[in-house]
Amino acid sequence: MDESKFVIGCVSCNEKNCHVGHNKFPAETGFIKSQLTDFFAGYTCPFCGSSYVPTASMMKMISRFLDGFSHVRTTRKGIEVYGRDVKISFPAVPENAVPQNLDSELYQQFKNFLFQNSDEDLPILLEAMQDIDLDKWYIRIESANNPEPLLRDDVLWTDILTGDVINKED
Numbered sequence: 001m002d003e004s005k006f007v008i009g010c011v012s013c014n015e016k017n018c019h020v021g022h023n024k025f026p027a028e029t030g031f032i033k034s035q036l037t038d039f040f041a042g043y044t045c046p047f048c049g050s051s052y053v054p055t056a057s058m059m060k061m062i063s064r065f066l067d068g069f070s071h072v073r074t075t076r077k078g079i080e081v082y083g084r085d086v087k088i089s090f091p092a093v094p095e096n097a098v099p100q101n102l103d104s105e106l107y108q109q110f111k112n113f114l115f116q117n118s119d120e121d122l123p124i125l126l127e128a129m130q131d132i133d134l135d136k137w138y139i140r141i142e143s144a145n146n147p148e149p150l151l152r153d154d155v156l157w158t159d160i161l162t163g164d165v166i167n168k169e170d
């Protein structure tokens with residue numbers, strides 16, 4: 001099986017490339033675990049030269065989730081976690097905001113399908129996301145431990161803040 005992979009991309013350059021039909025050349029770069037030290041030293045978009053330097057929280061999250069069983073990706077709207085037949089999304093929350101519905105029955109029922117250790121993994125994920133501008137950068141973690149491929153154009157969107165917490169897919 002392939003190795004888990006971390007991907008970072010430049011939102012505006014990726015949109016531009018797709019616009020002019022260069023979508024075979026997305027403005028993104030993937031790293032397997034043994035290549036992460038390259039990313040941790042700082043990433044520069046090869047198209048526009050914007051740079052991103054990951055924080056300790058971001059490095060911790062990436063290292064941890066590469067060993068996990070869920071895919072993670074960000075959009076401008078927030079974070080999506082694709083676990084074992086369960087998907088959850090979080091809006092990009094302002095600093096220190098805590099999702100309100102974590103005590104909901106649905107989340108409690110499904111959290112172990114999303115995270116190896118939800119009490120630790122979720123705060124690590126949310127903390128890391130404070131350190132990246134989702135209008136400028138997107139990231140993905142493609143877990144080799146999740147047999148389901150990451151469907152990039154999945155239109156379903158659920159929101160842990162507004163109560164429609166989780167889609168349990170058939």
Ligand SMILES: [Zn+2]
Nearest residue numbers: 010013045048
């Ligand atoms: Zn760029």
